[in-house]
Amino acid sequence: MKHILILGGSYAGISTAHRLLKSAPKSSMKITLVSPNTHFYWSMASCRAAIPGGFADEQVFQPIAPGFEQYPAGQFGFVIGEAESLDVEGKKVVVSGTAGKQVVGYDFLVLATGSSAKGGLPFKGLGSTDVTKDKLHEFQERVKKAGTIVVAGGGVTGCEVAGELAYEYSRDKKIILIASGPSILPVAPPSVSNLAAKYLLDLKVDLKLRTKITSSLTLANNKVELTLSSGNTIKADMYIPTFGLVPNSSYIPSTYLNSDGYVFVDEYLRMKGTKDIWAIGDVSCLERPQFLTCDRQSAHVAKNLVIMLNNKAPLEYKIATRPIGIQIGRKTATGFFGTWRLPSWLMVWARKNLFTEKLKPTVDGSLF
Structure with missing residues (x-):
């Protein structure tokens, strides 16, 4: 029996575990899922969940363990802890948790730490989970009290946060979105960037393009003073910088990581230079962090592991263009597929609940 160790209670980790448990011969493997979180967080809805009244906790958090109780005893184990170090040659991971440190060996390892x-x-x-909930509630309280809120960053997160804030509070609060480029959403076709900007302006967002924040100073009254590249200053009650992501890869030896901390992978989604380790989702350097991409990588790795359990050669992963959607408030959205702008009505219909209806089916495995 092979031991498959999956690090991360992310969508990538949970979906891969369910896929394996549903498709691999029961006598061929045991899976251990390691996560510092007791609950799975539907982060795709976080820009709305962070706004007071957006989503209740139970709409974005669901306990992980009950979803795996359907499988035979001894086939699945759940360890609440965080990977501290990875010994590639020794095929073991040091995990630190509430019970202290433990060494967990593996035959196959899936890195899905997000x-x-x-x-x-x-x-x-x-x-x-406790820290995430506390930070979410703290963020909500700060939003409630703020009169002027500055969102920095013209990427997807910045635009969605500004849109959600403006939809809820355009009459009561001043929402400012600052972007360094000549347009927002630089990865999108111009038609999408322009439409998203129109939606934000319609919601009375003060959009400042070609502007950078050169410094920030916290004042005695808990306000923040922001100095702009123009030399002007803005005083705000809340400052939300949305400058990208940091991969959770500190436990991985640096030789396997690029300069930004993402895992190098080969054509099979294996960590480069290894035979029995795979990296999927946000921690991998292969594709942009995105739900559809993560789902596709999870399905591929699960399929390859089943193939290898049957002593066959794994299949290569093919990169494919996936649609990207951007929600601007609750009633407008846009998106694109390659260089094509997708119909706004379709994006609004598809994203009206930010896919929160998939949360429970993900955790209990019925989605797979």
Whole structure:
């Protein structure tokens, strides 16, 4: 019997575990899932969940363990802890948790530890479920009290956060979105960037393009003073920098990581230079962090592991273009597929609940 160790209670980790348990011969493997989180966090809805009244906790958090109780005893184990170090040659991981440190060996290892939002913002998990919930609630309280809120960053997260804030509070609060480029959403076709900007302006967002924040100073009254590249300053009650993600890869030897901390992978999604380790989702350097991409990588690795359990050669992974959607408030959205702008009505229909209806089916495995 092969021991498959999966690090990370992310979508990538949970979906891979369920896929394996549903498709591999029961006598051929045992799976251990390691996560510092007791609950799975539906971070795709975090930009709305962070706004007071957006989503209740139970709509974005679900306990992980009950979803795996359906499988035979001895076939699945759940360890609440965090990977501290990886010994590639010795095929073991040091895990630190509430019960102290333990060494967990493996035959096959799946790295699905995801990423964190820079600055400790609750747009991704923050180390443990309790910490993430506390930060989310703290963020909500700050939003309630703020009169002027500055969102920095013209990427997807920045635009979605500004849109959610403006949809809820355009009459009561001043929402400012600062982007360094000549347009927002630089990865999107111009037609999508322009439409998203229109939606934000319609929600009365003060959009400042070609502008950078050169410094920030916390004042005595808990306000923040931001100095802009123009030399002007803005005083705000809340400052939300949305400058990308940090991969949760500190436990991985640096030789397997690129300069930004993402895992190098080969054509099979294996960590480069190894035979029995795979990296999927946000921690991998192969593709942009995205739900559809993560799901596709999970399905591929699960299929390959089943193939290898049957002593056959794994299949190569093929990169494919996936659609990207951007929600601007609750009633407008846009998106693109390659260079094509997708119909707004389709994006609004598809993303109206930010896929929260998939949370429970993901955790209990019925989605797979």
